[in-house]
Every structure is written in C-alpha cells, then in structure tokens.
Amino acid sequence: MAAGVLVVTEIALGKPVAPVYELLGLAGRLAAGTSGKVEAALLGRGIEGCASDLIARGAERVYLADEGALADYEPERWVARLVRIARESGPAAILLPHTTLGADLAPRLAFRLDTAVAAGCVEIARDSGRLLFTRPCYGGSFRETLSMRTAPAVATVRGGCHEAAARDPRRKGEVVRVEASTAEPAPRMNVVARERTVSDGMRLEEARVVVAGGRGLEGADGFVLLAELAQALGGAVGASRVPCDLGWCPHSMQIGLTGKTVAPEVYIAVGISGAGHHMAGCGNAGNIIAINTDREAAIYGQARWGLVGDYRQVIPPLIAAIREIHATARKSE
Secondary structure (H helix, E strand, O other): OOOOEEEEEOEEOOEEOHHHHHHHHHHHHHHOOOOOOEEEEEEEOOOOOHHHHHHHOOOOEEEEEEOHHHOOOOHHHHHHHHHHHHHHHOOOEEEEEOOHHHHHHHHHHHHHOOOOEEEEEOEEEEEOOEEEEEEEEOOOOEEEEEOOOOOOEEEEEOOOOOOOOOOOOOOOOEEEEOOOOOOOOOOOOOOOOOOOOOOOOOOHHHOOEEEEEOHHHOOOHHHHHHHHHHHHHOOEEEEOHHHHHOOOOOHHHEEOOOOEOOOOOEEEEEOOOOOHHHHOOOOOOOEEEEEEOOOOOHHHHOOOEEEEOOHHHHHHHHHHHHHHHHHHHHHHO
16 A cells, blocks of 8 residues: 655745645655655756755655756646656655645646545544545634545645654755656646746745734735834734735735635734634634734634734834834844
C-alpha cells in the first residue's frame, strides 16, 4: 500500500511560499513510521536552486521540471507534468497549498488521476493506515472529516495550520529531472500577460502581526488608519470579505474561508463581527484582539482581549503610544 506524500511546490518571487514548508512538515509526520517517502514536485523556470531548500526542509526526493514553458502557471502544462510525476512517485497523498494556484490545480489533477480531492483542509491524520482529511464546512461553523476510497488522495491545505519543517542543510536528497514529453498535449491557452499586486508591506501569510478591518470601518479611509497601525507594529493589513466585495480594498487582502488563512502571533480585528467564515481564516492566531462598537459581536467570544469603542477614537492614540515606545527604545540604545 502506498504511504508516501508528494508536496506540490508553489513559487513566489523566486522561492517557495511559506505554506509549502508547512506541507513538508505535515508530510514528514504523515510518512513517519511507514515505508513512504516525503517528495516534492518543483515546476517553473530558474527554480533549480529551490530543490536544495526543499531537501533541507525534509524532502527526500525532488521532481524538478525547470523550463521556460513552465515559467507561468498554465493549468494544462502543469497538470500533464504532475500526472507523470504522480504516476512515477505513486504517493498515498498529494498535498498543495490552499492558494489561488492550489485551489485551481488540485481538482484538475484529481480528475486526471481519477481520484478524489479535499479542498481547504485544516488537518490531515493517519488512522489505521487510512488518511483522514478535516476541513471547515457550513461556512466555517462546523468541521467534517473525510476519508477517500481512491488513491492518491489530493488535498489543498490551509496555511498557518501546521508547524513548518525545520531547515537542516545537512539533509541529503535526490533530484529527479522531469523533462518535457512529446506525449504531453499542446495547451489550448497561453499566458500573454501577468500583473502582480505590489504590497508596500510583508505578505499576509508571513506577518507576525495582522491588523484586519471589516464592515465596521464604514469605508476605504479606515484602511489608511489600519495601515498606519500595521506599520507601527511591523505587520500587515488584512480584511474580511465585505470590504473586499465593496471595493474598499483589494481581494488579495481577504482573510477567511474564501480568502487567505493566517496564523500571526497577534491578530487585531477592527470592525469585524467574527462570523465563522472569517474565523476559519484567522482562528489559529496566537492572540486575537477585537475592537468593535457592538459589545455583542461574536468576535469577543474568540478574542483574548476586546475593546468596545469606535476605532477612530481608539487607534490614533494607540499608534501614538506605540511610536513613543519605539522612540524611547531607540534613545536608550
């Protein structure tokens, strides 16, 4: 019976995105005590150097496809190459980050492999040889646990739910090159242009502090104030779904069941009610601080600290206090 785990690597700005390291850590735990290997599929252009990083993070074998045709994510090319890798690897499970790329790629890959897919998982465990996939359902109000009758099981896993694999440069691993094949079908589409949203701060998924705003901000101007607070704290700005849908901020800032999953040390929720579909994206934060005018808001049930009040009156003095602390610290150095 197959026991290995294959992690599909997503690259951003020339390096694996943070959830990939979490998947390698998860794969190591799932493969522990079995005959299975932890493997990684690495597709793109100019990414050969990432193979050693994946090995240092626990991958025992890296399937590398480094060529110009794979420079941009194009579903048909990627699926065709990953199908070949999966058939050679023969894993029990194929894991992908629950990102825009992963959510698009996973069901296509599962279809081509004639298997099942579980999207947006927060936990995967092995029980008596079976893999169990747990994910939020009913808008994040409940969780369901699935097992699959087909193999390999394909799953996307939300970021911030598992401990990242520790980096050990002494680890050894094998790199297997997967070249283009004439048997691969010609794609029916090509990427002609790509635009990247440029952020002044750090990536939401990697921030230790996240300041997120909701409907209670009452407009786009509120995010200007949140950005000042995030800058003072060295963090990033996020949002619930409503501000994104209303155009107050870009959808790249959305946190929740249909957005990004974050697990910062501190999550400051401003004007956010705390509905289940939003908490599914931030519930693993180390500390949640809520600021809301509604003292009955559900967010207070999830928060370690809460403050009932208008954010316009609360945040400016908070920013001033933080800046004063920083200034005092610099003077004492």
